Amino acid sequence: MSLVRNFIEDWSRYRRSINEGGFHEYEHMWGMVIDLDKCTGCNACSVACYAENNLAVVGEEKFESGQGMHWLRVERYWDEPNIGNERVRDTQEHGGSFMPMMCQQCNSATCEPVCPVAAAYHTPDGLNAQIYNRCVGSRYCANNCPYRLRYFNFYSYYEDSWPSPLDMQLNPDITVRDKGVMEKCTFCVQRIRSAKNTAKMENREVADGDFQTACQQTCPTTAIVFGDLLDHDSEVHKLWHKFQTKLGTTKQKKDNPELRGYRLYEQLNTEPSVTYLERVRDV
Amino acid sequence: MEAEAETCHPRPRRSLALSLWTAMMVVALILGNALLAKPSLADEIMTPRKQVPSAFSGWLDEDVGPFPGVVAPEGTYEGKDVEQPIEFPHDLHTATNKINCLYCHTYARRSAVAGIPPTSKCMGCHSIIATDRPRIKQLTEYWDKGQSPPWKKVHDLPDYVRFTHERHLKKFLFDNPDMTVERVDEVCALCHGDVTKMTVAKKQKPLTMGFCTRCHQANGGTFDCQKCHK
Amino acid sequence: MSKSEFDRRDFLKVMGVSGVAATVAGCDMPSYITSEEGAEEVIPYLSPEEYVIPGVGVWYASTCLQCPAGCGIRGRVREGRVLKLEGNPTMSLNSGKLCQMGQSALQSHYNPDRLTTPLMRKDGALAEATWEDALALMEEKTGPSSGISGHRFAWYTGSVSGHQNVLLKAHLEAMGSSNHFVHEVINTRVWQAVCKEMLGQSMPTLRIDKAGLVLSFGADFLGTWMSPIQFSAQYAAFRSGDERGMLIQAEPSMSLTGANADLWVAVRPGTEGIMALGLANVLIHKERMDASVLPPETQELIARYNVSITSRITGIAGDRLIRIARHLKNRSPSLVLAGGPAAGHTTGFEAVQAAMMLNILLGNVGETIEANADFAFPQLAALGGGTTDLNRFAHAAGSGQLDALFFDGSNPLFGAPDHMNLNEKFDAIPFKVAFSTFMDETTARADVVLPIASAIEDWGTHVAAYQNEQHEIAFQQPLMEPIHPLTRSFGDLLLALNAMRSPGTYDEIDDYYGYLQSALGAIPGVLKGEDAAEDDPLDIQLWNQILQDGRLEVPAETSLFTTSVSIKDITSPPTDEAFPYYLVPTPRSSLYDGRHANLPWLQEAPDQISKVVWTSWAEIHPVTASKLGLEEGDLIRITSASGVLEVPVYIFKGIHTDVVCVPMGQGHTEYGRYAKGRGVNPLKILDPGEDTRTGELALYGTRVGLAAAGRAGRMVKMGNTESQHGRKIVATITAEQQRRNEGES
Structure with a gap:
């Protein structure tokens, strides 16, 4: 009986949003803002991610079957009237819509509760973690992710991905994943750990700007801002505040509904930690 | 872990730097020996610990630590003998000659990895000390070829584990009011066994996840998977 | 343990990253599953610098050579390997940012297909050779006793600058030749020529960030045009200023910049210049702009391109032309750019001229186009490449004017159209030496192939062709030891070639590193005080500071624009029945x-x-x-x-x-x-x-x-859909809404 009661208690605690205390006593709440109006779709963030996180290059055949391991992919959409055979004589009136998509580090993540071995879990700094050596490859998490942002190692990609001496580039701060393991964006957890380590060695807290994620650091237009949402002086907190996006809701209630911030698919109650700022069209 | 030092490029200008280094080492050694006569900093570093906890026998029994403020991790392991390119005598350096662990393994307090000391550090002493011994001759041979001996790794963790020496030393040694630097070998011994009694190091602790977590549990370490798994 | 597993483990050990996230059944698994004792080697540093600590990354500054833009980079070095590149924040050109090509420089360096040993052609095929033999053959064919005369020798390179350029020039001089072909398929030569003619200087500073509207005729300034990372930063400011800037792109097919435009206009290729003239016509005749800055002939020319004629030639609807012209007038200061497809026609120069005329008409010159300075050290300034040189080279090679050719950093046989028959012409040159990192199309046809160090293994100085108001020399320094022991620094080789032709002159210099140091030392006030005597020692601290910054700022004295407008009519391409x-x-x-x-x-x-x-x-x-x-x-x-x-x-x-x-x-x-x-x-x-x-x-x-x-x-x-299918993925609001909410804060 107590087992059932514990389960129900834990479950309701787990589903509680951060505004009500949430599941954890959070030390940090790493979050991001991506300004889609500044994003040019240049793809630098994606390649920076390949370089930082030992992402395998799978080759044309495997990419064709949807195995591209791009933790951060830049999606590109054309607007409706410009697609297909409607108004077929026209050409495009304006550019496309680009969207850098990486794991949204949901605070009420759909991937976590379905993991049979608890390899996907939530960390006390608000990260949606994936423990590779714990993962047994059930792929439930990926099937449950509405963003399609989890990538599975169907093969031992490392066998072909880094022929010598390309392997010398591999980042020793991160594992090279073997087949049967699910992987995804970690918000560059190795950089977070290293910054926290430095701060702890200096007996202080991590400060805003101590480190950047790889995508943020390289972004030529500074469209990506990353930081601690609990730190009220951080750039990222100020932006969330400015655009009135909040955690702990499935529908943002803003004083000014025209403000640009939104979270992708937040109506699904996933509680993403990434706020996108809407693209602006001037016509 | 990532001290972002900005520096110019390390262009090896070996000849000059080396001779300077050697000279400094010689001076340091002579000074160090001279200072040993009086109680001093060098004394503190190089004298044996006052109260040796009777071997490490008590460790396995209960949560009574070898020194205050710490609960020792439990677990033993029968390591195999590892054949090293040069049979390095830890006991001779630490027990007999009273050299502090951190003198050679200096990276341990500054980095995630303790590191093997650079060969220049060996040569700092051994270009003048015991140069006639066979093992030193072996070392000198490597040095003259401009190579480091290819040491074998004894203590290794799987690559999905993130372990940092500097933070553990900080907790157990530098932030521990009851410990002093000269007793660092007791801290090292928590995971490496009593190296002062070994010649070539041999693995004496299991270094498994259970070993780690038992200690984390007893000493209030983290239980967040992603802190230790990468 | 099966054989295959064993191999895999060995493989991983060599990599030093044996991160096999296989299943580990329990917490106290015996340790041989995870980490064997004595199985792996750990080789310490021999004699490291004080700041080198195993497990801790150190950042070194250098310069990105992936394209001619010349951005500054910093490389993270750990245990002797460079692991990651980032933009160098002290470099004013890219202020800490990097594009995907820059990020990928690591893969050029670690590429498994790098050339690792010298090759010489033997019985028609390239075969491994020693450096001694290769250099001896070069001495025989191009040394002082070879009898090779002057212009029958040529260098063929990509864009070069800095001291590499100085040494190349010195070598050509010693050879008595002036044949230096500088090849770059993607370039801005037409833009530069137009600026030179109409503004009096070829590389004015562009200020996208100060513009209220940017009209770009095919100039892909966010992708490949001139200095994309710098322009991307400006673009971010342009988009997020108090008044959000508007981007209009006119081009035949959408570029990355076009894909970010508020208004994208498909223009018939070769008619971009006419579109510019038509816009000027609307501005003058409909919007009543003062045309007195333009000479009467130009005004007459513009008068000929009224809306209906322009619309017919360019294929752009008249009301759209009028709308663009209105925006241009209302959102001053604007900035009109032209490049890429607009410049790539027989009338390219005239088209870019027409675009620049718009800048003058709209009063942008001095506002969003600022006067810049000539680089203070002309011998170090960028020698930007073009395709003219490819043509000149094809002509020279085809008419048997060349006896020996050295080439580096360029791949003309890939870039040359088939009609040039460049392969045959190239083969007809008796002696060809490739200084290459890869076996590309051109290198494969060389007689001697010299494997050179990658950009990440070499020293150098570089001066970007496009400099903003802060002029700087970018420093390239090795981020790690050479991977392949037989590769050599291109700078060292240039010195050796120079020493071969001019014995005695370079005796004092050990290597390219030493050469760079003394060359900089020769500039007053850089590595020693202004009034230091010639034989005073160099201040090594200053040198280290430069290497740490990865750059050296040099004074730039802005010269004034001398505007002149004299544009020509543009003939639009005729219709072609066979090739429509x-x-x-x-x-x-x-x-x-x-x-x-x-x-x-x-x-x-x-x-x-x-x-x-x-x-x-x-x-x-x-x-x-x-x-x-x-x-x-x-x-x-x-x-x-x-x-x-x-x-x-x-x-x-x-x-x-x-x-x-x-x-x-x-x-x-x-x-x-x-x-x-x-x-x-x-x-x-x-x-x-x-x-x-x-x-x-x-x-x-x-x-x-x-x-x-x-x-x-x-x-x-990637992806199977072009549409969001009505979902709110990339949400959009109008500029009007954005202005209302974020404008005046």
């Missing part, structure tokens, strides 16, 4: 001109527009597709007077209906495992033709016929 379509061989900021096709990260990085990976494709409009009966992925046959290509199609509306666009970069016949035999090279089927004023090849002037090849090709794309 236009071929646009567009560059993309990934494979660039083909030099990055051997980098797996960039091959697998989806194209910004089509999202295709690992291959070539042709972009066509749905109208064209339905006319030809093509669906996405079907092969299209593209026929020009000079050749044929077959390539799968990507269908979208970001392209003019008379245009087929095939991005350049693929179609290598050499160049390693990742590039060879992939896709097609559109440059091969270009027709002859060049810009009449600058001599640059008319890259966008080729007319083609299109037909369905009758079968499906293979085209792998």
Whole structure:
């Protein structure tokens, strides 16, 4: 009986949003803002991610079957009237819509509760973690992710991905994943750990700007801002505040509904930690 | 872990730097020996610990630590003998000659990895000390070829584990009011066994996840998977 | 443990990253599962610097050589390996930012297809050789006793600058030759020539960030045009200022910049200049702008292009022209740019002139186009390449004017159209030496191949062609020891070549590093005090500071513009019954001109527009597709007077209906495992033709016929949908709303 009661208690605690205390006593709440109006779709963030996180290059055949391991992919959409055979004589009136998509580090993540071995879990700094050596490859998490942002190692990609001496580039701060393991964006957890380590060695807290994620650091237009949402002086907190996006809701209630911030698919109650700022069209 | 030092490029200008280094080492050694006569900093570093906890026998029994403020991790392991390119005598350096662990393994307090000391550090002493011994001759041979001996790794963790020496030393040694630097070998011994009694190091602790977590549990370490798994 | 597992473990050990995340059943598994004692070697440093700590990364500054923009980089070095590159924040050109090509420089360096040993041609084939033999042969063929005379020797390079350029010049001088061909397919030579003529200086500072509106005729300033990272930062400021800037892009097929435009205009290739004239016409005659800054002849010319005529020639609706003109007037200061397809015709110069005339008419000169200075040390300034030199080279080689050729950093046999017959002409040169890192198409036909150090292993100084108001020399320094022991620094080789021709002159200098140090020491106030005597020692602290910053700022004394407007009429391309379509061989900021096709990260990085990976494709409009009966992925046959290509199609509306666009970069016949035999090279089927004023090849002037090849090709794309299907994925608001909410804060 107590087992059932514990389960129900834990479950309701787990589903509680951060505004009500949430599941954890959070030390940090790493979050991001991506300004889609500044994003040019240049793809630098994606390649920076390949370089930082030992992402395998799978080759044309495997990419064709949807195995591209791009933790951060830049999606590109054309607007409706410009697609297909409607108004077929026209050409495009304006550019496309680009969207850098990486794991949204949901605070009420759909991937976590379905993991049979608890390899996907939530960390006390608000990260949606994936423990590779714990993962047994059930792929439930990926099937449950509405963003399609989890990538599975169907093969031992490392066998072909880094022929010598390309392997010398591999980042020793991160594992090279073997087949049967699910992987995804970690918000560059190795950089977070290293910054926290430095701060702890200096007996202080991590400060805003101590480190950047790889995508943020390289972004030529500074469209990506990353930081601690609990730190009220951080750039990222100020932006969330400015655009009135909040955690702990499935529908943002803003004083000014025209403000640009939104979270992708937040109506699904996933509680993403990434706020996108809407693209602006001037016509 | 990532001290972002900005520096110019390390262009090896070996000849000059080396001779300077050697000279400094010689001076340091002579000074160090001279200072040993009086109680001093060098004394503190190089004298044996006052109260040796009777071997490490008590460790396995209960949560009574070898020194205050710490609960020792439990677990033993029968390591195999590892054949090293040069049979390095830890006991001779630490027990007999009273050299502090951190003198050679200096990276341990500054980095995630303790590191093997650079060969220049060996040569700092051994270009003048015991140069006639066979093992030193072996070392000198490597040095003259401009190579480091290819040491074998004894203590290794799987690559999905993130372990940092500097933070553990900080907790157990530098932030521990009851410990002093000269007793660092007791801290090292928590995971490496009593190296002062070994010649070539041999693995004496299991270094498994259970070993780690038992200690984390007893000493209030983290239980967040992603802190230790990468 | 099975054999295969054992191999894998060995493999991982060599990598030092044996991160096999296999299952570990329990917490107290015996340790042989995870980490054996004595199985792995750990080799300590021999004699490290004080700041080198195992496990701790150290950052070194250097310069990115992936394209001629010359951004500053910093490399993270750990345990002797460089692991990651970032932009160098102290460098004013890119202020800490980097593009995907820059990120991928690591893969050029660690590439498994690097040349590792010298090669010499023996019985028709390249065979391994020693450096001694290779250099001896070079001495025999080009040394003082070779009898080779003056102009019969030539250097062929990509864009060069800094001390590399100084040494190249010195070598040419010693050889008595002035033949230095500088080849760059993607360049801004036409823009520079127009600026020189109309403003009196070829590289004025552009201030996108200060503009209220940017009208760009084909200049892909976010992708490949001039200094994309710097312009990207300006673009961010342009978009997020109090008054959000508006971007209008007019081009035949959509570039990355076009894909970010508020208004994108499909213009018939070769009529961009006429569009500019038509806009001037509207501005003067409809919007009543003061035209007195323009000379009467120019005003007359403009008067001829009223809305209906311009609309007929360019294919752009009249009301749209009027709307653009109104925006130009109302959102002052604006900035009009022209490049890429606008400049790539026989009338390219005139088209860019017409665009610049708009800047003068709109009063942008001095506002968003600022006067800059000549680089203080002209001998170090950038020698920017172009395609004129490819043409000149083809002529020189074809008429037997060359006896010996040294080439580096360029791949003319890949970039040359088939009609030039450059392969044969190249083979006819008796002695060709390649200074290469890869076996590319040109290197494969050399007589001697010298493996040189990668950009990450070498020293150097570089001066970007486009400098902003802060002029700087960028420093390149090795981020790690050479991977391949037999490769040599290009700078060292240049010194050796110079010493060969001018014995005695270079005796004092050990190597290129020493040369750079003393060369900088010779500039007053750089490495020693202003009044230091010649034989005073160098201040090594200052030198270290420069290396740490990766840059040296040099004074720039701005000279004033001398504006002159005298533009010519533009003949629009005639219709061609046999070849009714236009071929646009567009560059993309990934494979660039083909030099990055051997980098797996960039091959697998989806194209910004089509999202295709690992291959070539042709972009066509749905109208064209339905006319030809093509669906996405079907092969299209593209026929020009000079050749044929077959390539799968990507269908979208970001392209003019008379245009087929095939991005350049693929179609290598050499160049390693990742590039060879992939896709097609559109440059091969270009027709002859060049810009009449600058001599640059008319890259966008080729007319083609299109037909369905009758079968499906293979085209792998990221994502299966082009549409958001009504979901709120990329949400959009109007600029009006944004202004209301964020404008005045």
